[in-house]
Amino acid sequence: MKITVGDEELLATLEDNSSAREFKELLAQGPVTIEMEDYGGFEKVGPLGTTLTRNDQQITTEPGDVILYQGNQITIYYGTNTWNFTRLAKIDDPTDLQAKLGEGRVQVTFSLE
Template sequence: MRTGTILFLMLFSLQLLACTVNKKKNIEPDTPNSTSMKLRITVGQKKFVATLYDNATATAFKAQLPMTLNMTELNENEKYFDLPSSLPTNASSPGTIQPGDLMLFGANTLVLFYKELTTPYQYTRLGRIDDPTGLSTALGSGNVTVAFELDK
């Protein structure tokens, strides 16, 4: 009987440890960069300023700037472009995506969202446009050229 009690306590302890580890995973790892990595996003004549998150993906993306991309329309809520090389990832399910969210799908698909949506898909967060007012109008309904550069 004593062996059964010890075994139960060991399994119970392991379960508590697993719960603690899972709680740590749910903490949002991406925060606006403390050094204010600002990004200028230009669509036609309209300019937007975004703040990059403090993560390895944003750092690798920043190293590729400046870049001008012909982004493809998808689902009437986002524009995307397949980058020529992969970036580091730390994908998670964001649940609700807001207009102005800049994310990475997979390891190399850059996505700029211009409408709110709920999604089951996983993305790695890159940054967010500080004020997305007018973003949907600027991006329009089809493919569009978008320039990304560091904001000085």
């Protein structure tokens, strides 16, 4: 999967769960752009515009985790947090991720390579 933020292109590997498969099916219909903003000093979050099946597990996120939150929001973590989440994907190289994601409100496009 490809994640585009401004001029930055990040590659991510999808998880093996039904939520990630549904997300992949959604992306197969075309790129999805989400307006995302910082929350809590450790993530970017934005509304997906649809609801996916949840596979929530108690996990501690790491920088680069792409998470489905409450079934209808996408978060990209640049810090850590422990909660019941569904991991959709992992960014292959999360180096300087917070800087790459930019400040404040940004448009993030998710697409299949």
